[in-house]
Every structure is written in C-alpha cells, then in structure tokens.
Amino acid sequence: MRVALFPGSFDPFHNGHLEVVERATRVFDKVFVAALQNPQKGEPLFTSSERQAMISESLAHLKSVEVVSLSALVVDLAERLGATAIVKGLRAVSDFENEMQMAQMNEQLSGIATLFVPCHSAHSFLSSRLLREVARLGGDVSALVPAPVAQRLKEKFG
Amino acid sequence: MRVALFPGSFDPFHNGHLEVVERATRVFDKVFVAALQNPQKGEPLFTSSERQAMISESLAHLKSVEVVSLSALVVDLAERLGATAIVKGLRAVSDFENEMQMAQMNEQLSGIATLFVPCHSAHSFLSSRLLREVARLGGDVSALVPAPVAQRLKEKFG
C-alpha cells in the first residue's frame, strides 16, 4: 500500500491545501494530513485540535484521507505511519527553496523521499498567513477556504 | 480622474519608494501614499505620524500626491478614496511573489486591480529593514533616503 504523509501548520487549512490533498489521493492509497501541534512562528490562530477538526470536516468527502497531529520530527511520524513518501504542495518559487531544503534534510535523516504536488489553480497565490491577516481586518475570505474553515473564521472575527 | 493608492509600511520611506511615487504620478492624476499605522512585524522604528510627516516632506515637490494613514484593509481604503488601482513597487524576485499574492487577494476581495511600478535604478536593492539595521549601527545612509528621513534618522541614532 502506498501511503503519503502531508505535514503542515494549516493555520488555517485553505483551498490550496485542499487541491494538494485531492491530487495526492489520485496517486496514493492512503494520505495522512498531519497538523503541526505547535507551529514555530508564534502562537497559532487556531489550536491544534481546532485545526484538526476543520481539516477533517473539509476532507470528509475523501475516504482515503486521515488527519493526525504532528508533535515530533516529520520523519519520525512518517516512519510510525509507514509512509512511502512525504508530499508537499508547491506554489511559488519561495516555497520551492524552503521545501527543497526540508526534502533534502528529511532524506538525509531517514531516507524518505519527498514528492511535490503542484498547486496551480486560480488559488495558487493563497497562503495561511495572508488569510489570517485579511480575516483579522474583517475581509471576507469564504471563497478561498473550505466551508468549515470559513465558519470558524467568522466565529473568531465576527 | 485616475487615482492610485500606494500602501506600505515606509519605516522609513526611502529613495526606492520615492522612485515609485514619481513614476506613478506620470500615469495617475492623483496618488495617495498610505502609511500602514501598525505594521505587523513588531514595533515600528517611527510612529505612524512621524512616518506620515517624513513622507509628506519628501514628496512636497509632487503636487498630485497626498499622504494618508492606513488602519484597515487596503481595499477598503481604496474604495473610500475612489482609487482606480493599487500601485506597488517591484524590485526583486522576492517582492514579486509576495506582491502577486496580495494583488490576487485584493482583486478577489474587491475587484480592484494592482499595477506594479518597477524600481530599477541604482537604489533597487534598498529596503527599509536594511536601512534601519545600518542606521542603528551608526552607518550613514543619507545618500539612500530623502533629506527629511536622513534628518530624523540622525536625530534618533545620533
């Protein structure tokens, strides 16, 4: 069985992430989406369990997907889940270099390969950071995130 | 009347920003320069009103320019000012991707288009962050910023 692990902060999960998961399910038998428990860049907007809940609801239509929590090295989780590969989305050039760096590090640490899934739809310029900024200032981002995320952003920022 | 809105942190305003405003005034009847009140990246070096004052003095020779404060979504301010377009400067590849992301977000939120004004003079590698670092350590950056900014940097760091 081909198993993929898709790790990220997902704070929040958006339509670009959704596109990556949907493409990954075409290639892998099982896709684990792992939400980083404590993102390094300060306090997250949503708690780890809020993020996991939102992702699960957003991916309910994809039967081969499971959402888990990530609190250790990605490669350790990958090994524990029996992952064949790590998958990451690629949007822009700046993604590309960070992701190449992490892919090499992860292969160095454990031998696991990373595959990149291009994100090239109309939402390819989406980022969680920008969505948070806009939502905080009252902008309507409901066209850019799955409905369960839009709902929670509305609850949070009114 | 063609109205442009040029938003930014301008902490501080430098010769690259000046170049963008000067090019914009050739195309637009009116250019609003909007200084972000509370930049997201920590405490600014200069307060919002200090920044506005410095920009106004630096642009006193351009009659079609007005300096305002920005405390909400850029697209909301753009609508309130009747802006035809948002203008942003483009220096380097890293700018390009961030700015494309914001341009798409702003068009998504309100339908307003963003135009990019290239900054390709000898000062194209200028950034406010680097200027702050150098000035803090006592470096002389007066050739890289308008005179009113050079004056205030000198007052601040002696």
Next chain:
Amino acid sequence: MRVALFPGSFDPFHNGHLEVVERATRVFDKVFVAALQNPQKGEPLFTSSERQAMISESLAHLKSVEVVSLSALVVDLAERLGATAIVKGLRAVSDFENEMQMAQMNEQLSGIATLFVPCHSAHSFLSSRLLREVARLGGDVSALVPAPVAQRLKEKFG
C-alpha cells in the same frame, strides 16, 4: 488622456494576454495592443496580419482598445501614439527579470515608464510557445485561447 501601449509577439494571443488587456482598460482611457511584425525567435506560426486580425476579434468587446503593428523600437511607437506608459503582463519570476530589463532599457532610451499588470488567474501559467507545441501535436487548447484564436489553430493543425 491616459494612453497605454501593450507590445508583444502574440503568436498566438491567449487568455492570459486577454486578462492583461482587460485590467489595463480599467486604468487607461485607451489601450493600443501592438503585435510585433517579425518576432526575433524564428518564423512565427501566424503572419503579422493574421495575428492582428485574431487579436482584434478577441478584443471586439473592449471599445477603448486598438490593435496596431509593431515594426520598430517599442519606444518609438509609444512616442508616435502618445502613450503615457508601456504595459506588460507579469506571470512568473522568469517574466519578471526579462521585463525589468526591457523596462529599464525603454526608460533609458526615451523616459517612458512601464507598468506591470499581474496575470494571476487560473491561466497564469499559459505561454504562446507552449500553446503552439501542444496545438501542433493535436492537443485541444480551445479553453485557453479566445474563440477566434481557437478557430484558426484548428484550421492550421486540423
């Protein structure tokens, strides 16, 4: 009156070009689209007059647009047409550097400024070169080009 000149090879004109023209008409009173008579990169797929005809048909819904031929320096045509600015589309990083180079050259030669119009829709990865390759091999690109272009590609490659 604010006049823009949008020069290019347009071999063929595609939906990304269309998106740029539509954005430019929101900012300028008049937009000239200038099809390069003899693109430097070998024999074009369509003759200059075929390309002009296709562009005109594709832009028939935009009243402030006029299609012309370009056989000299862009800056000379810009001066002759009384253009306020040159506009170019920006899709990707590789575009960015070429276009910055040309923008600086054109400003050096004549003082005219270039404005960049971002192309960030789902079709942002389109290019004329790739469209030609695919159409030549029998691929159906009719979703990626205006109808008048799709028609002529079909006539050419059957």
Next chain:
Amino acid sequence: MRVALFPGSFDPFHNGHLEVVERATRVFDKVFVAALQNPQKGEPLFTSSERQAMISESLAHLKSVEVVSLSALVVDLAERLGATAIVKGLRAVSDFENEMQMAQMNEQLSGIATLFVPCHSAHSFLSSRLLREVARLGGDVSALVPAPVAQRLKEKFG
C-alpha cells in the same frame, strides 16, 4: 497498480535523471521513462534509439522501469500506458516555472496530475545541455553520467 511516466529529451541521460528515476521507483510500482523522439531544440546529439539504448543500460538495475519512445503529446502516451501520474525532476528555480506550466497544461488537457521529484544531490546542477558543451570541447564528464553514457560520449568525441 501505480504507474508513473517520466518524459524528457535525455540528450544525454545523466546522474540527475538517474536520481529522479530511483526516487520514483520507491513510490510507483512501474516507471516508464519516455525519450522524446525529436526534441524541439534542433538536432539532438544522440538519435532516439541511441538515447533509448543508453537509458535502458543505465537503468538495468531497476526492474520496475521500462524505457519507451515519445513521439506525441505526453498526455496521450500517459493514457495509452495507463499512467497514474507524470513525474518530473526539479532541480532549480528555472526548472520549476517551466515544469509548473507544463503540469498545468497537461492537467488541463487530460486531467492527469504531475508529481515533482526533487533532485538535490551533489549533481543537482547538472544539465544535458551543459554536458554536451563540455564533452564537445574534450572535457571528461564520466563522473556525472552513467557508465553507458560516458562510453558513448567518448566514442563520439574521442
């Protein structure tokens, strides 16, 4: 069965390509390597059958790999071979944008997804074009290509 198609000119096949194929075999049950019969960029250094022979010999240790010829649209070959996905190597930023463009085109044409396999070893800066130039001028590139390719380059350029 998960089947990948890895298309390219491979003129000649080098250690960076080899690295991509080896990673792909860890994820896919079967990997087809398809050598473009007539690369668009002028006369190839090696004929299509020479290239296929060299690739086959270089990959003889990988049982799940098969080398084929590519003379039509990549998506048509992918469909004929029952490919689950197209795989491409990614080395540098310039690759990234071309490959994103083709990935989007291929998904537009047929719905097939492309996965990118990072090439981040010491040979990540390899390219077939540079290898041809150096070999032509008598440089020894045998550390950068599989032995069957090194052998044929030596026969060709003495």
Next chain:
Amino acid sequence: MRVALFPGSFDPFHNGHLEVVERATRVFDKVFVAALQNPQKGEPLFTSSERQAMISESLAHLKSVEVVSLSALVVDLAERLGATAIVKGLRAVSDFENEMQMAQMNEQLSGIATLFVPCHSAHSFLSSRLLREVARLGGDVSALVPAPVAQRLKEKFG
C-alpha cells in the same frame, strides 16, 4: 596581502559554511571569519563565545583563517582588519537577493566590494535555522556539521 572577511551568525556553523571558507582560502592570503555577536533574529542558540570556539575548532586545519567577533557594522570591521573584500556564500536564489542588497549597501557605505563563493555541494540546501529545528526535535545532524558543532548540539539537546 589579500584579506577576506566572512561575516555571519553561524548559529551554528555548518558544512556549507565550511565549504565557503575552504574555497576562500584558495583565493585570499588571510580569511577572517566574524561571528555576529547578537544576531537580530531573537536569542541565539549558542552564545557568541560558544560560536567562536566551535568555528575555531572546526577550522583548525586551515592555517590562514582567524575567527573574530562582530559587534558593529561589517564595513567598519572590514576596514579595521584591512580587508580587501567581504566574502559571502551563495546557495539559493533567496540568499542571492538578500546578499546582493547587503553587498550594495556595504559598497555604498565604504567602497568595499563583496565576492560571492558558491556553495554547490550535496550540502547546498543546509541552513542554520533548519539545523536548529531538527536538533531541537532530536534529529541527528552530525553528518551536516563539523564534529565540534555536532558535539555541542548533542550536549545541548541530549
């Protein structure tokens, strides 16, 4: 005598840095490696003196190298040490733009030129930030840093 100054945070020093120093010693008679006392990006993992000690031990085999501390403007230190040039490593595109910016600033401030030393080995995707993250989570990075650094990381994170 040709003297180079190689400034950086080196928190921690890794094999990519080592590669740059080794190349610099082939061109310069003397190479000063200057560890920034207080890196701007928050509390460093290792104190300034710890970092200096680790670098000195890692470079003990290179007789023309000396490790110093950096607490002022790079150009002021360069002048004090009689440096002919500043040298910096270049790995990736994102490095490139930051470094070009600093190189121009430094030449503006003092007339000193910067030379870039490419880092293109298998370790070209290394970064101190990523190494810190991985070591913190218990990953083994001893293949990616000199032995004296590996030792101290082990002491710190067990």
Next chain:
Amino acid sequence: MRVALFPGSFDPFHNGHLEVVERATRVFDKVFVAALQNPQKGEPLFTSSERQAMISESLAHLKSVEVVSLSALVVDLAERLGATAIVKGLRAVSDFENEMQMAQMNEQLSGIATLFVPCHSAHSFLSSRLLREVARLGGDVSALVPAPVAQRLKEKFG
C-alpha cells in the same frame, strides 16, 4: 600572484561587464578577460578579433587587465594562464542558476573555484542580447557601453 580569469561572449562588452572587471582588479593582481571565439548561440554580431579590440580599448585604463581569446574549455585556459579563480558577474536570479551550474561543472572538471562579482549598479539589468536588439532597430545605447563599443555599434548600424 592572484590571477583571475573572466570568460564571456562579450558580444558586445557593456558597462555591466566593465563594472565586474573593475571590482575584480581590486581583489586580484591580474585579471584576464577571455572572449569566447565562437559563441554557441549562432553567428556573433562582432567577430572575435573585433570583440577583443573593443574590450582592450574599453579597459585601457586598467593596467592589470589583459584580453585574450577563448577557444577551448574555460578550465583548460584557466590552467594555462595559472588562474587562481574564475570570476563571473552576477546580475539577476536567472544568471545565478546558470552560473552556479557552470561553477560546479568547472570545479568538478579541474578543481578551480569560481567567485561571483555582483553587478548592482544602475546598469545591472543590461545584457548583450538586449543591446544588440536595440542597436539593430536604431536605438541609442551609447550611455550603456564603453565609448569604443558605442563607436563600433554606430559604424555597424549607423
């Protein structure tokens, strides 16, 4: 003695190249500028001896510079001239990747290191290809090239 080799097509030599040579002479005792005899990209605008003559005249003020012809591998010429390093100019991101590729290849072939000299003046967006195009169409590029080059361009396209 520290000797640098600066290879290129120089068709024609322009102010960006001049800036690189001037910076290189501050670091090296001797700088050889090597004009590629037969550039790969089609017929050059100027013959090899025309290009050598123009470069020599443009660099007459720099006593430590010598202009030579390049008809073999760069690394072979470097060895014959006793070069300590190859130097190349770096302007933009697209340069960066090509040059990193060649630097690695050259180090692989002969062990010689490449140093990059940033080109960050107002002329950083110059390229020989663009200069040829503009001069061909009658544009005045005399502000962008040394006088001896401007003179010959005028004679050629006058």
